[in-house]
Amino acid sequence: NYVLVLDQHKKPLSPCRPVTARKLLKAKKAAVFRLFPFTIILRKVIEETPEPITIKLDPGSKTTGIALIQGEKVVWGAELTHRGQ
Known part of the structure; x- marks a missing residue:
């Protein structure tokens, strides 16, 4: 299982494991963007290319x-x- 990830400008990033997504949500570094497929959105801009x-x-x-x-x-x-x- 993987969780889809978006940055602050809704640019797609590499998917992450559910454990990592849970840690980001708990630390308030991300928010739930969509439930199906489960997608989180980060609260900062990432410059890397996936x-x-x-x-x-x-x-x-x-x-x-x-x-x-x-x-x-x-x-x-x-x-x-x-x-x-």
């Missing part, structure tokens, strides 16, 4: 697999079931 995230699709006859990958780690994954079968 590592790019790629989308991988695995089309199938009955379901399609979708994954967001950053480097070697899977940030988000889902399965889409096709209608009409």
